[in-house]
Amino acid sequence: MGKGQAERLMPLIAEVIADGGRTLEDLDAIGVGIGPGNFTGIRISVSAARGLALALGIPAVGVSMLEARALDTPHPSLVSVDARRDHLYLQRFGPGADLGPDLVAMNAVAAWACPGLSVTGDRAEEIAAVLGATPMPCPDNPTPAIARLAAARFRDPALPRPAPLYLRAADAAPARDGGPMILPR
């Protein structure tokens, strides 16, 4: 979904809760996708989740798309999310194999190889071919995995508030005109 997320999100939440035969008051926590991905999209989800969590007096748990995709893949696993412009957001999961998350050019993925690796996510087949790894499918809908990870984490007393995971700096250049030389008296 491109446009219209901001308009659609809250009615969708109401529908999903009703479909589950529950009410908002039944919730113990809110899991929210924090990206990486479209900056505006992840701000929409995170802002709404933080507002809703505050109103309900329950924790909101930020879960990245990379973590959600890694949940049911055999480790060590390399997870990718398309970052456009021939780049990927990558994260590697597994005992002794944790790496990232990071923004990586497609032609630089070779550095992410490790023995016994499975690859899942966007362009998994291509990446697996470069690394000599095994491509694995991942579910189209990450929200069940986000909810399961949130369920595992929400009692953590040190849980941070969810924040968008951008992995790309804001596109801005410092002002060029530094002003004129000021002459001494």
Place this chain on the structure above:
Amino acid sequence: MPLPLTILGLESSCDDTGAAVLRRDGDRAVILSNVVASQTDLHAAFGGVVPEIAARAHAEKLDIMVEQALAEAGVTLPEIDAVAVTAGPGLIGGVLSGVMAAKGLAMGLGKPLLGVNHLAGHALTPVLTDGMRFPYLMLLVSGGHCQFLRVDGPQEFRRLGGTIDDAPGEAFDKVARLLGLPQPGGPEVERAAKSGDPARFDLPRPLMDRPGCDLSFSGLKTAVLRARDDLVAAQGGLSEQDRADLCAGFQAAVADVLAGKSARALEGQGALTGFAVAGGVAANATFRARLDAVAAAAGLPFVAPPLALCTDNAAMIAFAGLLLHEVGQRDDLTLSARPRWPLDTAAAPLIGSGKKGAKA
């Protein structure tokens, strides 16, 4: 007498993240808290507000500001009767974050959501601060806006004129940058102007020779740039006095234009209760004095709300939301954030009049 009502307001349309709690108490509305987190430091290196940086900061600050506003007000969330939020016009990333946070709050509390026009928030502030009665003339003059509004009611605005290019606050920032002064430029240029000679440089008074109340500040900024470059070419740089004189000349030109156009806007408006000003540029003491004199010449009281309520804040959004609530407006959870949202939809567009319509 209106019912007691407690409104939570949120504002995030530019570079200030604000939250406020306001209570209707009989005929009065009382600000219980009004907190603002400024992003000035985040944008300082860029010589202006960077939309993506602003959006990032708002998204991680709004709920924290709401908690702070509630704590300062001594009000708990269940006591909130409605959530009012700036739904435009402004930088869309920030507006969206505010709208989504407000939707989450309204949904979780089971209370009404009120989408407020940021300009209406400014324009209605004199009613909140000074009990001003309709109709009055408002000059909204800030870093992003400059327009004359005739305010006839909480939802009745007529734009009599406005800037066709830059807003004055934006021009102050650019002039400060041209002259090597820090950002934000308004207070810096005003300070430097104090020791300057406003008559040394012959700067234009744009659009004063044309009828109507439209304004322009872009050419004035270019004239300052030319004068600066002439000085640099002649002497290799600027002296402190050159800079002070340029600041004083620029400020005097803006003051002449604002005062002259204000006088024109007041002409032929029939019975008004007063002339009010709002927006960050209203902090400038020279402008306040000139506008006060214009109002006095027209036999009207001049109202300038306290600075904290002139600049972007959430109390004004809560108040505009309160007035909307009292006339029965309710928004649902499909409320859209609008980068463009002119208050007066009947007036001809001044800026951004492409296929997407007028900006403000």
